[in-house]
Amino acid sequence: MIPFNKPYMTGKELWNISQAHHRGMLAGDGYFTRQCHSWLESRTGCRKALLTHSCTAALEMAAILADIRPGDEIIMPAYTFVSTANAFVLRGGIPVFVDIRPDTMNLDESLIESAITPKTRAIVPVHYAGIACEMDTIMAIADQHELLVIEDAAQGIMASYKDLPLGAIGHLGCLSFHETKNIISGEGGALLVNAERFAERAEIIREKGTNRSQFFRGMVDKYSWVDLGSSYLPGELIAAFLAAQMDEAEAITRDRRALWERYHTAFAPLEQAGWVRRPLVPAPCQHNAHMYYLLVKDLAERTALISHLESKGVHAVFHYVPLHSSPAGQRYGRSCGELPVTVALSDRLVRLPLWVGLDADRGLEKVIDAVESFFNK
Numbered sequence: 001m002i003p004f005n006k007p008y009m010t011g012k013e014l015w016n017i018s019q020a021h022h023r024g025m026l027a028g029d030g031y032f033t034r035q036c037h038s039w040l041e042s043r044t045g046c047r048k049a050l051l052t053h054s055c056t057a058a059l060e061m062a063a064i065l066a067d068i069r070p071g072d073e074i075i076m077p078a079y080t081f082v083s084t085a086n087a088f089v090l091r092g093g094i095p096v097f098v099d100i101r102p103d104t105m106n107l108d109e110s111l112i113e114s115a116i117t118p119k120t121r122a123i124v125p126v127h128y129a130g131i132a133c134e135m136d137t138i139m140a141i142a143d144q145h146e147l148l149v150i151e152d153a154a155q156g157i158m159a160s161y162k163d164l165p166l167g168a169i170g171h172l173g174c175l176s177f178h179e180t181k182n183i184i185s186g187e188g189g190a191l192l193v194n195a196e197r198f199a200e201r202a203e204i205i206r207e208k209g210t211n212r213s214q215f216f217r218g219m220v221d222k223y224s225w226v227d228l229g230s231s232y233l234p235g236e237l238i239a240a241f242l243a244a245q246m247d248e249a250e251a252i253t254r255d256r257r258a259l260w261e262r263y264h265t266a267f268a269p270l271e272q273a274g275w276v277r278r279p280l281v282p283a284p285c286q287h288n289a290h291m292y293y294l295l296v297k298d299l300a301e302r303t304a305l306i307s308h309l310e311s312k313g314v315h316a317v318f319h320y321v322p323l324h325s326s327p328a329g330q331r332y333g334r335s336c337g338e339l340p341v342t343v344a345l346s347d348r349l350v351r352l353p354l355w356v357g358l359d360a361d362r363g364l365e366k367v368i369d370a371v372e373s374f375f376n377k
């Protein structure tokens, strides 16, 4: 069976972990965390990078930094992972779901303004599949209406928009290092602080609401409880693992891109024959091959394709149940219109296996053959 995902290990993770062990400092913000922070800062150009337990945690920090109060509205797609919405709902915010673009499955920037009310506080673009949202337009709308932009760049490491790394464009950006993403630490994430005004408070929120970081920099003579916060920082073992992955980020991205391109070329005839639609990458986007998906005719065909692939030894999956139609989404959020594109496309999307090493033992060819045999039956 070809698994849908297989976490790639560079081979250097255990060495780094043994070094963290040897250093005898296992709590957060040690040697390896600093290494990851500088990698992220130099790579993305963000003002400050802070490792977190997950992208979910980074989004929660962003919601606190944005000072979301009960009744505040946050514009986002319904076609996303639950954490995009949950982080704001935890603070009493109301997710306002806007439809997606049919080409990229990203928030449709042309519909954002119609969703803005006096209660709107932020826009959360989700860069689906590591392919950027139309950020120039989104930033201009936010600017004009004095809204924050919090990028859900969970899938966006090593991808960019007009040469700007994803997560470093909005006021705040959130990354994931979950084992299903491109660069991993099991569970893990980071908050990228781009707007200077959030830099100091972000450190405090992450350190249980204390000014511990300032204390260690010698800026205050004792540390105390100064703000809201929680424990959002990972320990050094996680950071040690992640640092090994960051060292190989270029090679990992190159390998994934090569696999993605082979799928893309192989499925062109199926698209020409009208059986599937392949992913579209708009000109301003440099993507990271986070995902390869196909859009098929309808839900029945998707179900049939996934079980056909299963019978050929290929594990393919689908996502997401749109948040506006899920029980908690209905309770806590509201939709701006009917979201026809979200509803239509979410039933038709199939994700294929894509992981470093998939081409060993002709794995990629097996997936391609299995897909072709379904349509050429």
Ligand SMILES: *Cc1c(COP(=O)(O)O)cnc(C)c1O
Binding pocket: 053, 054, 055, 056, 057, 080, 081, 083, 084, 126, 152, 154, 155, 175, 176, 177, 178, 187, 188, 189
């Ligand atoms: C994976 C993912 C998340 C959550 O990331 P975690 O690190 O698992 O918390 C959030 N948003 C999107 C779009 C994701 O793909």
